[in-house]
Amino acid sequence: MQTICPKCGENTILTSNIEEQEIIVRGDPITVSVNTLRCENCGEEFYDFNEQDDPIALAYLEYRRKNSMMQPREIREIRSHYGLSQMELSRLLGWGGATISRYENGALQDLAHDKVLHLIRDPRNLLHLLNDNSTAIQGEKREKLARNLMDAIDDGQGEIKNCYEELLGSYTPDRFSGYKRLNIENIFNTILFYCIGEGVLKTKLNKLLFYADFLHFKDYSASITGARYVHLTYGPILDNYEFYLATMIHEDSSLMIEEKEFGNYLGEILVSKVSPDLRGFKSSELKVLASIKEYFDGYTASDISLKSHQEKGYKETDDLDFISYEYADSLEL
């Protein structure tokens, strides 16, 4: 482009280039692409600040991404989510008054601060801080914040589930999900339904879930949970199964594990600690859930496992494949 060179002041041509540059951030070499301009008259090279942030800022962004640190934009989002000014949040965290402002404007936060920033995403932690610190925020503002935090804590469970649903269910409903969106509430309640009373072995639970979803698809052309099932060596498994169990056991405390001896090996039995909430299910879904429970009542974990290995959907897929619900037509029930 024909323009005035900021270095030599001549009306000349500046050619733009994209360059890779290595910048050391806290001892770690970070490569960033930067736009540079070169003057045809004086030969000087300089950064094209119209096109980008400066290379240091780019390197910081990349460094934070690599180390899972919070980005300035996220810090700003959290703060405004709580309705706090930069100064208020800094004081609440016991930091220097300008700290949050510096971070939001791109300064690289230290690691201890970064941990705290991650922690206060959970309203429970911010409420603790607020209760420990009687001076940072006072009066009406304090009461309002405390109220909002307590409301957020109450809504927390629901919000966590929504956020998992976005994360784990980002796929388009298709033949692998039984033409339904992932419904985590339904998954949790189906698991609770099958683990009432004596509980069931993990292996059996997985097969019950598979049969319930597939049978409902066979009869009504849609799955119950919108979940996908994966072909593993030991049978069809609910995708992200371990994650759902961990959430129910450790976060919700709705499920527990009991070890039980079977001959000479120990099996893990899952037992519901709360009753399933069945209000979210259609009557066809409840009917199928119950009929599967009844059908497999006398089956041991290995009986049902063996049976699932004979299903066409299992036999015709390979390890780690998703199993299409289209195979439900040939279900051996």
Ligand SMILES: [Zn+2]
């Ligand atoms: Zn020049």
